[in-house]
Amino acid sequence: QITGIGIGMPGFVNARTGINYTFLKNGNKGITTHISEQTGLPVFIDNDSSLVALAEFRFGAASNKKNAMVVNLGWGIGLGMVLDEKLFRGNNGFAGEFSHIPLFTNGKLCSCGKHGCLETESSLLIVTERARTGVAEGKLTMLKGQLGNASAEQDCAAVFDAAGKGDRFAVSLLSEAGYIVGRGLAILIHIINPEVIILSGRGAAAGKLWLPPIQQALNEHCIPKLADSTELEISALGYEAEIVGAAALVMENYEKILSQKDKESRLSVPLN
């Protein structure tokens, strides 16, 4: 029996109204309404990074934490925030656009239309691109002949695999991206003073390879008193986090579903 449908999507998502303003726009009728009408099931949606945070909060490294920043290392660098033991979504559900904090004057246009965003120097897309370029330029690496024929997803997995086997070029790509993520996290720590930062999402598969470059950036860019107050952890949920989070989203709304069903059943009772 299916209780409901949970959807995680990138983009500007208003979880309350069920509208994703970035993808699959459908007038003012949200994607949730559309799927609910077709399936007859209650449907809920949230931003992918918020769901990764929800998964970590309910089942992972952020459970029992009062304040946790969950970084979604993926094609962008997403952020879900647990503040005062609740998922924080901001005023319109747009909080956590970490990927687009303006950090560089690098002249690189970002997918968002701005330039110099964090993700222009640190996302897995950049890591994969740099791997392909490096191989094409003849870098000494076990990735030689392995990239460029498959999807970005497969190439990225190949980079992680090579890095895990100690390939110096692959490790250096993750170090470079990690250091930049760390510079962004230094800003986050100064603003939020979180208990823990959890590295989650697809990128968490590279595990401990992220820690030294990120810690290095924190050492350089963070007031020690602040950096020392924040733990840095790698998620064990990783790639599965978003899917777990989408299921958790339905569970979060379970009472709402029940009261809706209750209302329907009462309406179906004859009035006298």
Place this chain on the structure above:
Amino acid sequence: QITGIGIGMPGFVNARTGINYTFLKNGNKGITTHISEQTGLPVFIDNDSSLVALAEFRFGAASNKKNAMVVNLGWGIGLGMVLDEKLFRGNNGFAGEFSHIPLFTNGKLCSCGKHGCLETESSLLIVTERARTGVAEGKLTMLKGQLGNASAEQDCAAVFDAAGKGDRFAVSLLSEAGYIVGRGLAILIHIINPEVIILSGRGAAAGKLWLPPIQQALNEHCIPKLADSTELEISALGYEAEIVGAAALVMENYEKILSQKDKESRLSVPLN
């Protein structure tokens, strides 16, 4: 009759333990314990910017707001955060170190020991310094002969006064600082998605002069959908905000004070 004493101070303040880790260190005995012992009154302390935010939340532009960022424009650029209708202080009470977010590679050493912090390009100290340098270099300004003989506080007031009268050099100094503050606020908006940003503290005296350069920076560095969701307001409390906030801090703890008194009066009743 005095109910209690409220203290606002810059520095790393742990409001729960009453310890200021930056100034007037006194071993592990907090300044609050010390003053309480001397006066016999309950004493509470918080970071100056948190109190500015508390004042705005209880009596000012942040009242009735669910999420508000209160910027304390002063010798640094402080930040107090109202999140989900509560003052948010972070895991150790250190949240809001906005002044020290690492934003520049300008090679300027900051008071915190790092370099490139936001305040190295935008605090009122920098504005005052630049005014003095400009006058010494013979810039065309009504500030000529007015600066350098008095305190930074008086010189800063003179710059505000001149800017208010339309002095182009003085206006340009505030514009320059405002644009940098705006770049920092663009980061804040991407992370928090706040309902409103309130410009408060000493610097609020310059009023609407701050708005165009800050708005300009937001137009350049913020995703429009996010920038459009956040209002920008000048506080009417301004310079008084911190003092009002310190009084409000005592009121926030009023129940604690009452229950303490209640306990004492019960203890003074003979046991039979």
